[in-house]
Amino acid sequence: MTPADFSAIRLTAELATLTTLLLLLVGTPIAWWLARTESRWKGPVAAVVALPLVLPPTVLGFYLLVTMGPHGPVGRLTSALGLGVLPFTFPGLVVASVLYSMPFVVQPVQNAFEAIGARPFEVAATLRAGPLDTFFSVAVPLARRGFVSAAILGFAHTVGEFGVVLMMGGNIPGVTRVVSVAIYDHVEASEYAPAHALAGGMVLFSFVVMLAFHWVSASPRRRAG
Amino acid sequence: MKLFEPWALLGLTLTLSAARADDVPVAVAANFSAPMKEIAALFEQETGHRALVSPGSTGKLSEQIRNGAPFQVFLSADERTPASLEAEGLAVPGTRFTYAIGQLVLWSARPGFVDGKGEVLKKGGFRHLAVANPKLAPYGAAAMEAMAKLGVLAAIEPKIVTGENIAQTQQFVATGNAELGFVALSQVLRDGKPVEGSMWVVPSDLHSSIRQDAVLLAPGKGKPAAEALLRFLRGDRARAVVRAFGYGL
Missing domain, CATH: 3.40.190.10 (Periplasmic binding protein-like II)
Structure with missing residues (x-):
């Protein structure tokens, strides 16, 4: 493997870490709302969150390229704010990954919140806990298994991203050339040795991640309580 | 027995249409995909055969060809790739020619x-x-x-x-x-x-010339439609399209 390959691995790890942290931050309130609400907007919001599960990455890549580009509404806004345009930049990839991996974080957390049931919250209410207190000392600890699952899936799914990055990343070494794109490059140029090294590494990594996910999600829930 | 009839009919229809006019799968370097669309339309008009165009980078397409892609004709964006495909036994010797010079x-x-x-x-x-x-x-x-x-x-x-x-x-x-x-x-x-x-x-003395070669691939050997397409590419109607798109010849 070349130094460029190691830089791709580092870049991918940074992207996945940052995306996962942001998603836990953004996704948790959404998951909480979805788990508790009886609003008629629940269905549409849940559907929008789940869209990346079924949309081809080319759809997301195309819209992001067009809307975040200099002529698109998001691109105009970011330019006006002095941030420049996002395609071909690392922050652009982070934005794309947050959207792309959203359901993989929101859904496990939402399920974990729903699994708590009403009882612990009633108890908290009789103990006069405020809503914020209830959230942080009842909901979050009881749902911690869901958070771990969400973090694992969000991280792994971001590492596995390809189509979106290819369409709006511009394949810049050290900036947007993640591992999946580096593999594609190697294969197309008939450089099988580094392609094997990276691809084999991805298989190993994904196996370990899915194994970890299995252990986390398969352990008896009772232990968490 | 009744259940099978529609399938038998479908199979028959497919066989019949294949006998009338052949489809030629063509791998085309992405820069030539617009002119190739026009050429394919003219080709179908003249011969009844259909060129099924798959555009991509020359590197990607040649890699697909090396790994068994069923393309019968390859329109590369260089002369090196068709030559090496020929050397590897994946293209038919003596069928290479320059169909366009890129700008x-x-x-x-x-x-x-x-x-x-x-x-x-x-x-x-x-x-x-x-x-x-x-x-x-x-x-x-x-x-x-x-x-x-x-x-x-x-x-x-x-x-x-x-x-x-x-x-x-x-x-x-x-x-x-x-x-x-x-x-x-x-x-x-x-x-x-x-x-x-x-x-x-860009003046052509700033880079080596982009001679774009076409070649008949092994799966196209002995296929009349594939050979007809290569003949058509050398003909005046195709050349006029090539020139109209700014290529040299």
């Missing part, structure tokens, strides 16, 4: 951004310059060569964004995400006129 241009979707001498490369004033992946696309390699010869490569290198093929490169520039980029002249001509924007036709 590299520096193009921006913004009018007035690229001057007629390419001075913009020295002046700078842009964030991104799009180039097709030089490892896979001959136009990308030619662009790198030209920038090196002008002595601007080192300064521009950090601003380069790479398209997977020349079509994606053009799309980066067309959407304005890259202010300018190196593309094929054929991509920025519509009906023989430049599309909106500004361009500099």
Whole structure:
């Protein structure tokens, strides 16, 4: 493997870490709302969150390229704010990954919140806990298994991203050339040795991640309580 | 028994239509995909055969051919790739010929951004310059060569964004995400006129010539439709299309 390959691995790890942290931050309130609400907007919001599960990455890549580009509404806004345009930049990839991996974080957390049931919250209410207190000392600890699952899936799914990055990343070494794109490059140029090294590494990594996910999600829930 | 009848009918229909006119799967370098569409229409008009066009970078397509893709004809963006396919026994010897000579241009979707001498490369004033992946696309390699010869490569290198093929490169520039980029002249001509924007036709002494060769691939050997397509490409009707798109011949 070349130094460029190691830089791709580092870049991918940074992207996945940052995306996962942001998603836990953004996704948790959404998951909480979805788990508790009886609003008629629940269905549409849940559907929008789940869209990346079924949309081809080319759809997301195309819209992001067009809307975040200099002529698109998001691109105009970011330019006006002095941030420049996002395609071909690392922050652009982070934005794309947050959207792309959203359901993989929101859904496990939402399920974990729903699994708590009403009882612990009633108890908290009789103990006069405020809503914020209830959230942080009842909901979050009881749902911690869901958070771990969400973090694992969000991280792994971001590492596995390809189509979106290819369409709006511009394949810049050290900036947007993640591992999946580096593999594609190697294969197309008939450089099988580094392609094997990276691809084999991805298989190993994904196996370990899915194994970890299995252990986390398969352990008896009772232990968490 | 009744259940099978529709399937038998369908099979029969497919066999019959295949006998009337053949489909020719063609791998086409992305820069030539627009002219090839026109040529394919003329070809179908004249012979009844249909050319099924798969565009991509020369590097990707040749890799697919090496791994058993069923293409019968290959229109490469260089002369090296068809020659090596022939040496590897994947193309039919003696069928190679140059169907077009490519013209590299520096193009921006913004009018007035690229001057007629390419001075913009020295002046700078842009964030991104799009180039097709030089490892896979001959136009990308030619662009790198030209920038090196002008002595601007080192300064521009950090601003380069790479398209997977020349079509994606053009799309980066067309959407304005890259202010300018190196593309094929054929991509920025519509009906023989430049599309909106500004361009500099890169002089051919700044890079090695982009001779684009076609070749009959092993799966096309002895297939009348594939051979007819190669004959048609050498003919006057196809050549007129090739010239109209700004290629040399």
